[in-house]
Amino acid sequence: MPANGLTRALQGLGRRVTDRIWRLGFAARFLMATVMYSGTALRRFNLTIREIYFTGVLSLIIILVSGLFVGMVLGLQGYDTLQRYGSSEALGILVALSLVRELGPVVAALLFASRAGSAITAEIGLMKATEQLSAMEMMAVDPIARVVAPRFWAGVISMPLLAMLFSAMGIFGGYLVGVQLIGVDEGSFWSQMQASVDFREDIMNGVIKSFVFGAIISWIAVFEGYDCEPTAEGVSGATTRTVVTSSLAILAADFILTALMFRGA
Amino acid sequence: MSSEPLVKLTDVNFTYDRRPVLQGINMEIPRGKVVAIMGLSGCGKTTTLRLIGGQLKATSGEVKVNGQVVNDLDNDGLYALRRRMGMLFQFGALFTDMSVYDNVAFQMREHTDLPNELIHDLVMMKLHAVGLRGAQKLMPSELSGGMARRVALARAIALDPLLILYDEPFAGLDPISLSVVGKLIRTLNDALGISSVVVTHDIQESLKIVDYVYFVSEGKIVAQGTADEIKDSAEPYVHQFIWGEADGPVSFHYPARSFGEQIYKEAARAR
C-alpha cells in the first residue's frame, strides 16, 4: 500500500524533526547551566586563561597567516575593479571595510571553529569517554563548572581578539599589495580609509559580530563534547558535527546580524 | 547511630533502558569493614558502585549512605555526600591534562584552602603509600596501566574519605603491587577507620583482606558470608567461582540462543 509507505516516511521525518528540537532544547538548557555555573571560571580566572592559551593563542598562526593572504587577495582584486573606474586610491576603504565588517569576523570564526572548536569537542568528549568527567563528579567537582565553563568563556573572549588581529593583518596585506607592489598612493590609501571607516558603525559592529560568533562556536563545541557518545566513533562524530554545525550557524547568524546592523546604510 | 551500617541497599532494582541489570539487591556495608562484591563480568558490580555514589538512580528501592537516602538527595546534597567518598575507577580515569602530582592534589585544591606546602606534604604521603613518590612529575600517558591505577588509588584517598569504592583495584597489577595494594586497602581501612567496598574478580587476594563477601550473578545476590565462611562454603556458586570452573550454576555466556541452535539456523539460512 502506498499510503503505508507515505505514513512511514512522514513518521520518520516527524521523529527526526522532534529529535532535533529535543536536542536543541537540551543544548539551550546546557548553555544556561554553563552560564549559571560560571562562577568558578570567572573567580579562578587562571583556569580560563589556561584555556585562552589553548584555544586563542594556539590559533594565532593560522589566523594571522590567513588574514594576511585574504588581505593581499583583496588588494589585488579590489585594485583591478577600482582602477576601471579611476578610483584606485579608494582601495584602502574597500580593503578595510570588507575586512572589518565581514571577512574579519566571518573568516576568523570559520577558522576558529575548525581549529579550536573541534579541539574543544574532542577534548571534552575524550574526557567523557575515559570517565574523567565521572571521576570529577565523584570528587564532588561539577564538570560543567570546572571543565565546560572555562572553555566556553575562553572561546567567547578569544574570538573578538582573533577577528581584530585577522582584520589588522588583512589591512596590512592589502597595503603590501596595493601600495608596495602596485603603487597606489600611500597617503590616500590611509587617509581615505581613516576618513570613511566609522568606529561605531563599522568597527563596533564587527566586534559585536565576532563576539556572537565566538559564543555560538563555543556553545556548540562544549555541548557536542559533553553530549557525545562516550566511544571513539562518538567523539569523532561529535567533532565533525561541531565544525559543520558551527560553520553553518556562523553564516546564518552573519546574514541576520548584517541585515539588522546595516539596514539603513 | 554507629551500629547502623554506613551503606544500606534495600530491595534495589536497576534497569538500563528496559534491560534489568540489578534485581532486588539487599546489601549492607558496616562501618569500618572491607566488603567485597564479586561476580562475573557484566553482572552489575560497577552499576552497584555507581548507585552508591549517586551517579545512577535506582529504578526502585532505597540506597542509604551515612543515614541519607541517595535517591532523594538534590545536587548539593549529593555533592556534599561525595566529598566524603573516594572512588577508584575501573580504568583509572586520571585527568590526562595533569601530572601525577596535580591529579592527587586535585581535590585538595578544589575543596580546601590548605597552603601549598601542606598540600605538597599530603600528596607526597599519598604517593608514598602507593610507592610512586618518584613518579610525581610524570603525565598519565607516561604511566603503565598498573601505575596509573595506583595513582588513581592515591587520588581516591586524597581527602581521607569515610567510604572508598574500589572498582577492580587488582586488575592489571603485578604480584608485588597486587599484594601491596591489597594490604594498603586493609591498612587504610583500619588506620583511618573508613569503610571500603571492593569490586573484584581476584578471589584469592581479596579473601586475604576482606571481612565480608557478596556474590552477584545476573543482577542478584546469590551468596554471601564472611571470608572464612566463603572459603569453606559448599555453595555451588561459590565453589565454581573460587575454582574458576566454566560449568556450574553461573553461566559464563551473555544470554543468547543455544550455540548449537544458532549454528544450525545460520547453516540453514546459508543454504
Ligand SMILES: Nc1ncnc2c1ncn2[C@@H]1O[C@H](COP(=O)(O)OP(=O)(O)OP(=O)(O)O)[C@@H](O)[C@H]1O
Ligand atoms: N551505559 C549503559 N547502557 C546500557 N547498558 C549498560 C550500560 N552500562 C552497563 N550496561 C549493562 O549493565 C550490565 C552491568 O554492567 P556493569 O558495568 O555493572 O558490569 P560489571 O559487573 O562491572 O562488569 P565488569 O566486571 O566487566 O566490569 C552489563 O550487562 C552491561 O551490558
Ligand SMILES: [Mg+2]
Ligand atoms: Mg565493572
